Amino acid sequence: MSDKRVYSDNPRVLAVQTLAKIKNGAYSNLQLNQVIKQHQLSEADKRLLTTLVYGVIQHRMTFEYWLAPFVGDKKIDAWVRELLYSAIFQMKFLDKIPEHAIFNESIEVAKILGHVGTGKYVTAILHNIGRQGLRNISEIKEPIQRLSIERSLPIWLIETLISQNGEEATRAMLETINDAPKQSIRVNTTLASDEEVEQALAAEKFTTVKSRVAAHAYIVSGGHVASSKAFHDGLLTLQDESAMLPVESMRLTENVKTILDAAAAPGGKTTQIAQSVGENVTITALDIHEHKIKLIQSNAERLHVTEKIRTRVLDARKVPTEIEQKFDRILVDAPCSGFGLLRRKPEIRYDKTLTDVENLAHLQFEILDSVSQNVTDNGMIVYSTCTILRQENDDVITKFLLKHSDFELVPTQTSKNLKPNRSEDVLHVYPNDYQTDGFFVATLQKKMSTDNV
Ligand SMILES: C[S@@+](CC[C@H](N)C(=O)[O-])C[C@H]1O[C@@H](n2cnc3c(N)ncnc32)[C@H](O)[C@@H]1O
Structure with missing residues (x-):
């Protein structure tokens, strides 16, 4: 981690700091919740922070593969690596942010967390990536190794899943493994009916869709339900549908x-x-x-x-x-x-x-x-x-x-x-x-x- 003790409410700075801590052994969900609690962030900034942190962790092996030719043998600080991964994540997975904005913001984060030299290094790497592009994963000849880099999963896990489910079922399973998780809730039927919870959430501008997996369950979008009044009043709890x-x-x-x-x-x-x-x-x-x-x-x-x-x-x-x-x-x-x-x-x-x-x-x-x-x-x-x-x-x-x-x-x-x-x-x-x-x-x-x- 950067030696500098930086307090910032910039979601990109927070994402890099959070990622470095997770790389050091912290749990992603606990670390993210703590950062969100400690900082005054808008809903949009909370969303960006969460997307960056999960996106980088989910695709870490792909990003290592992409970044390797640009970094070579040079030893770089762990947080600089996380910063470069989060820049690549934004370039490849977030179409709404233009490339020049990603470059500028990332260079800014490098200067905030490091020094002018770090800013120059990050600028050089990002411009090289911009010019040369990222190498194609299809160049990897060995199919399991290719799947491992493509889906960012260790080889032992892919081999175990294939031996237990067959190749076709495993590939289908891994196809969606890096999708964003849905937010689902269970109605607390001791205090409210399904309809009452639907109405309470609608009044707070959330959108609900009835679950096809479990009873008294809804998929909810439009913000963090844990911050809602309905949650604080005990009308519902967060739980995955399959749980x-x-x-x-x-x-x-x-x-x-x-x-x-x-x-x-x-x-x-x-x-x-x-x-x-x-x-x-x-x-x-x-x-x-x-x-x-x-x-x-x-x-x-x-x-x-x-x-x-x-x-x-x-x-x-x-x-x-x-x-x-x-x-x-x-x-x-x-x-x-x-x-x-x-x-x-x-x-x-x-x-x-x-x-x-x-x-x-x-x-x-x-x-x-x-x-x-x-x-x-x-x-x-x-x-x-x-x-x-x-x-x-x-x-x-x-x-x-x-x-x-x-x-x-x-x-x-x-x-x-x-x-x-x-x-x-x-x-x-x-x-x-x-x-x-x-x-x-x-x-x-x-x-x-x-x-x-
Ligand atoms: C999968 S979690 C349970 C989740 C919980 N049933 C729920 O729905 O919220 C497993 C739990 O088992 C606990 N645990 C681990 N070893 C245990 C043991 N030997 N005896 C009792 N609990 C144990 C862990 O602390 C953890 O909280």
Whole structure:
């Protein structure tokens, strides 16, 4: 990062500073939220900042490939690299900004964050790019390597996806992987009807489109919904449409009285369960991290559903030894690699490795294995992840069923009956199916024990 301590409300300066921090290990969504909170930015500037940050992260490998011939072996500061990437991003992906404006603004940022010399260096590189153009990715002969540079995804991930889904399906999936994520909301049905939320958002100049994926869900455009009055009044919450599916598949009938949410923070699904059940139902919501438990509580408070939720800091693997109670339903929305969220958290692709995926699969199995001891006869476990890799999805379920003949897989059902003609009981939602996050949902039912038959 530049040694200079610069305070600026210029969205291009902020984008470069934010990108350098993310390159250093910060999470994109947290870092961006913090910057937006700390600075007085217009809606247009917030949009530009967000677009630049996500755009550069999403296309980082493509930009490295394009910039390499212009930089050669010269060592340049990390922030200068981020600045050049954000200039290339604007040239290639944002048609509304003319090239001379991109050059001028970028050179200005170089001078603000660096010095006159940095300004000259950035000017020279950008003018060379302007004169010579960027090299064509189709020159890369090896198809997987070409796809890797084109979509900015590591080779191991592409190879894994191809081995699990075939080349055609993988290419179709990767086609949309760098699209902007949609903003979707869930209506808090304890406080308002769908129509009331539609009207409240329309009154604040938002546009809503009913979801075709989940019930009580809308895709919203026209600004940040989290800044709306409707959000502050608890009439709605932000949640991806596919993230609503695990709770939809829990079959929360009137007979269900006790529910465990084994990995609950920040409480998106706990609060969804709470609004889907009657007054006399209790939900025990666990998370291993104390600071995250507070997030469940504050979400529950904002949505007015605290009465039904008991939170507890606990490693879900300790459930059988720490909790005697049996539950009619258990949700294991497992910690996972998050490869279904590539649009929303684009840096995941560079941070997570195949070893991480294998370690997570082990943890997921352990959690599932442990909590299964606390399910009532005929009770159910819904297992879900926001990843698209089989190691953490189908393979965990297969391993679980091999060990637990007292459980069976039953069809995962959703309110909109998604993928009705699929041949499997589990539900895979890929990011290109409905332009949502990728998700996996499996529904396991505990068989009636023979003692009770
Ligand atoms: C995918 S997130 C859950 C998201 C949440 N269900 C929601 O909808 O808002 C997984 C959560 O599992 C928690 N976690 C990780 N390991 C755990 C463990 N061994 N026991 C309980 N929670 C764990 C993480 O802290 C994280 O909050």
